[in-house]
Amino acid sequence: MSVQLYAPRPHQAVLHRRLQRFNVLVAHRRFGKTVFCINELIAKAAANPKKDARYGYVAPLLSQAKDIAWDYLKRFxxxxxxxxxxxxxxxxxxPNGARIRLYGADNADRLRGLYFDGIVLxxxxxxxxxxxxxxxxxxLADRQGWALFIGTPLGRNHFCTLYEQAKADPSWFAASLPASQTGILPEPEIAAARRAMSPETFAQxxxxxxxxxxxxxxxxxxIETAEHxxxxxxxxxxPRLPVVTAWDLGIGDATAIWFAQALGPEVRIIDYYEASGAALAHYAKQLADRPYVYGEHLLPHDVSVRELSSGTSRLETLRGFGLKVRVLGAQPVAEGIEAARNLIPRCWIDSERCARGLDALRLYRPDFDAKRQAFSQRPLHDWTSHAADAFRYLALGLRRPLHPVGEIDQTSLYSPFTW
Structure with a gap:
């Protein structure tokens, strides 16, 4: 491995000087994001007088962090x-005792209990x-550590929301760095990329x-159409309609739950909940703490499998909490995705209570086969999968009509919502 000294590009040098405690940088491809971030970490770590200073670089996957940043960290x-x-x-x-370590967000719960003086996401x-x-x-709280978010857009998701919030907050620093303004890439290279890519992909x-x-x-x-x-x-x-829930049950990862009400063709998605590493009693309490009157709770077919340790299935456990559970039959994933596509045009979705679920639905996508340079027939399994799978179960479960609570005037339920 060759030794290399860092010489920041003009835009990078300006950014190093302007960074505050919390920062969001939206940068184009080939901006030099990783080199910039690694050297920011090194500079801050070297200047920290604490003997136990700790800094982190987090990528979506630990394997990505190793592939992308490890050589840079050693080199610089x-x-x-x-x-x-x-x-x-x-x-x-x-030499001053400060340590910089790479992490992956794919197992972010392993970070609990650590502290950071500064971190890059x-x-x-x-x-x-x-x-x-x-x-x-x-x-970051006890050390008053800093954070730097950096990346390229991937639709209007939580990164977009964070960037918009940072722009409006004077205590944060936010910047957008498109290729047309940084001058890092030669114009012929930008023109060639524009010709090779769709307008949407190039813009992103x-x-x-x-x-x-x-x-x-x-x-x-x-989802975009629903917003428009x-x-x-x-x-x-x-209150006069039952609330149906649809679950994707995780064991070593997240459990996701959608809360919906349906009458005729209209479906109201009123709530969403997701957590990781919690027992089933935790989710039963989440349901009980809400004021809803529940109808059915829709669960995937594998909920009936008995655990080797206890000999009890999760289905039996949930029914023991008094939940009215309906187990869905096994269906091809493609059929569930099509059912979800047919459901969304009928949905009114609470954008605040369901914000995390909506982010997942916006990004849920097929895996990409790098060898074939084509999308796979399988969905990509990442953090979006839990919400998307639960929504798929909701779509499949709502094929059977749900009945309202008591006698109600159905026409009154179609009055306009108050936004």
Whole structure:
């Protein structure tokens, strides 16, 4: 591995000087995001007088962090005398005791209990939206650590929301860095990329556009249409209708639950809940703490499988909590996706209570086969899968009509919502 000294590009040098405690940078492809971030970490770590300073670089996957950033971290710290390198744990310790380590957001719960003086979240658009508020932010509190979010847009998801919030908050620094303004890429190269890519993809990858759709996303355009038609907003709970829930049950990962009400063709998506690492009793309590009158709880077919340790199935456990559970039959994933596509045009979705679920639906997409340079027939399994699978079960379960609670005037339920 060659030794290399960092010489920031003009735009990078300006950014290094302007960074505040919390920062969001939207940058085009080939901007040099990783080199910029690694050297920001090294500079801050080297200047920290604390003996136990800790810094982190987080990528969507640990394998990505290793492939993208590990060589850079070693290369740019190599000129520093007395450094220590751990190849197995992916950290470098400077002579002052400050340590910089690489992590993956695919197993973000493993970060709990750590602390950071500073952290970089690279390609935050591809991470679960719970990583920052629930896991990373608390780790900065006692050290008053800083955070830098950086990446390229991936539709109007939580990264877009964070960027818009940062722009409006004077305590944050936010910047958008499109290729047409940075001057990093030669104009012939930009022109060649424009010719080779669709206008939407070019706008996203090189002009930092959040408006461009996510390539291959199953539901993104349907969600966009719902937003344009005014079907995303504040959707009130109707006490005279039963609330049906649809679950995707995780064991080692997240459990996702959608809350819906249906009458005739209209479906109100009034709530969404997701958590990780919790027992079934936790989710039963979440349901009980809400004021809803429940109808059925829709669960996938594997809920009936008995656990080897207890000999009890999750179905039996949930029924023991008094839940009226309906187990769906096994269906091809493609059939469930089509059912979800047919359901979304009938939905009114609460954009606040369901924000995390909506982010997942917008980004849910097929896996990409790099060898064939084509989308796979299988959905990509990442943080979006839990919400998308639960929504798929909701769509399949709602094929059977649900009955309202008591006798009601059905026409009154079609009055306009108050947004």
């Amino acid at each position: 710290t190599a000129p520093i005398p007395g450094i220590t390198v751990s190849e197995s744990e992916l950290w470098v310790e400077l 690279d390609e935050y658009a591809q991470m679960s939206p719970r990583v920052w508020p629930e896991i990373i932010r608390p780790m 990858e090189f002009e930092c556009s959040f408006a461009a759709g996510v390539p291959g996303a199953y539901y993104a355009r349907l 038609e005014g079907r995303l907003g504040r959707v009130p709970w109707e």
